[in-house]
Amino acid sequence: MSTPSDTDASVKTSVEDELRWSPDVDESRIGVAVQDGAVSLFGEVEDNSARLAAERAALRVHGVTAVAVDLDVRPTSERRVSEEELAKEVQHALTWADNVPDTVKATVEKHKVTLSGEADWDFQREAAERAVRHMRGVHRVDNRVTLTPRVSADDTEERIRQTLARNAQLKSSDVEAEVSGDRVILTGTVKSFSARRQAEQAAWGSPNVQDVENRIHVRPWRKDDGA
CATH class of the missing domain: 3.30.1340.30 (Histidine-containing Protein; Chain: A;)
Known part of the structure; x- marks a missing residue:
């Protein structure tokens, strides 16, 4: 062993x-x-x-x-971009991105892009980061975009559990979801980071969720685990 x-x-x-x-x-x-x-x-x-x-x-x-x-x-040296140029390009990228709302803004300091403002959905927040993180001159991205508050639904927890159960990469026994107000806590064990990410995306799919705390552990499959 x-x-x-x-x-x-x-x-x-x-x-x-x-x-x-x-x-x-x-x-x-x-x-x-x-x-x-x-x-x-x-x-x-x-x-x-x-x-x-x-x-x-x-x-x-x-x-x-x-x-x-x-x-x-x-x-x-040949790939250096001034902060003034970068700030203009970042704003241009956010403006032309389909899934980024106008409420998302960006500031640039020491080549770190800080995103702020509000979005209705987590996928819009992620779209804003995707629009700028591969740009030349960007060293880091700090995504501080928040989600527009909504009234919590009583069936949010059950709907998230059903979504987890439907997912091809997950089993219902692998992951548990606990909902407190507009916050979801995910726990359990999965065999890959892809599955862990799938569980988190499932939780963010609810319109009533403002925060997801992903406590899921990744435990890769080993030979002695059996079939």
Whole structure:
């Protein structure tokens, strides 16, 4: 039987291989550390797109239970963009994005984009972030967009549970949803980050939800788990 340190060493090697395999990541500037399945990425990347790509690559690896990203964005001189140019391009991107309401605004400071304002749905809040996070010159995005308050419905919890039960990646016994007012707490265990994300998106699908706290643990499948 493998010891935890052996497993961590195997996960570390797999993450390094996945970073090396990913064409949108320069793995030579990224270090990897693993403890109990939790991966830490450190070092430098060219832009925020590479930072996000490195995180996605680590999340794809079997055995990874969490990913912490401590990657500094250090662009080369030919890719530098002034904050004035960036602020204009960010506003342009938000204006032309189909799913971003006019109530969402952006400020730029030290190449970090801060989004603020209100949206009716979580998908609109995510659309605002997607519109700007891959732009040249963006180092980080701080999404502070809030959702427009609504009156809570009595059947919100049951509807979320039904949605979880319908999902192909989830079993009804895997995840539990507890609703308190307009806040949902998700608990349980799933076998992948994709399933964890699916559960969270299911909760955000309710028009009465203002906040989702995702406490779901990722426990990758192992050979001794059986069928």
